[in-house]
Amino acid sequence: MLGNTEGSGALLILWTAAGLSLFSFVNVLVWRLPRDMNFFTDRSRCLFCGQTLNWRDLIPVFSWLLLKGRCRYCGEKIPLRYPLTELWGGFCSLLCAKFWGISWNAGVMLVFLALLTAVSQIDQDTMEIPDGLNGAIFLLAVLALAQDGLLAARLDGWELTKWIAKERLLGMVSVSLPMFLLILMIPGAFGGGDVKLMAGIGLFLGWRRCLVSFMAAVLAGGIYGGFLILTGRKGRKDHFAFGPFLCAGAGLAAFFGNQILQWYLSVFSCSIP
Structure with a gap:
């Protein structure tokens, strides 16, 4: 069930439209931030001819479909990434509503996912993570902490406790600090943006889910890196963007971190405080 969305199809449609629009703005961030363009005041233009776009050209997903x-x-062809990112936003909005209902908590999580999506795409394109986006994730985590974290919710039968300040503050350093120390010992092991990103993710998720997110990122990144080496696309000393894997791991842990952790502990018959 969709939390407090029962019997309110119109509200759910508006909520989904908000998700589509938010992730349409993610497209703006992904294009403009690496180019030092103003993402608030500048009008949207065609990437190829420079023509200013009007509202009919900017309706998430539908404009792309109507314009073929x-x-x-x-x-000129509009990159497929744009409507796919917007559709991803619609899916994320429904997923957040599924877990938290249409609420403040769902809104916070949706913004978190939007920021992760922007970080992921920019890092994939440029091999850099803008400090502004890392700062936005950190600020969002502070705001969530100020309102005593995301409220408890039942996910597949697991009761989640409130995210308390201690757990979040530990999360801020549980992965980012070891990453920073590793950089000091092995320059280039991680990018500085990756360390800042994990500090923000840890503050938002808490240390338990932060560890789950990092382990998932390392596993997925290791498989991807191995594939690149085996296919000759990268050498053993070459780098690839790790931010997308950190973001994917964070998104996974945000929704299913507790279940994954409980499963892991049950398999290895151990416990954590």
Whole structure:
């Protein structure tokens, strides 16, 4: 059930539309931040002909469909990433509503996922994570901490306790500090942006889910790196963007971190405080 969305289809439609619009803004961030462009005041333009776009060209997903994936003015193909990112936003909004209902907590989580998506795409494109996005994640975590964390929720029968300040503060350093120390010993082991990203993720998720997110990222990143080496696309000393894996791990842990941790502990018959 969708928490407090029962019997309110119109509200759910508005909520999903908000998710589509938020992730449409993610497209703006991904394009403009690496180019030092203003993402609030500058009008949206075609990437190819520079024509200013009007509202009919900017309706998430639907404009792309109505225009058959091409610019209204020059006919160039609009990158498929744009509508896919917006659809991802719609899915994320529904997922947040499924877990927390249409609420403040769901809104906080949706913004968190939007920031992770922006970080992931920019790092994939540029091999850099903007400090502004890391700062936004950190600020969001502080705001969530100020309102005593996300409220308890039942996920597949598991009762989640409130995220308390101690757990979140430990989360801020549980992974980022070892990453920083590893950089001092092995320069280039991680990027500085990765360390800052994990500090923000840890503050938002708490140390338990932060560990789950990092382990998932290392596992997925290791498999991907091995694939690149085996196929000759990368050498053993070459680097690839690790931010997308950290973001994917954080998203996974945000929803299923407790279940994954409980499963792991049950398999190895151990416990944590």
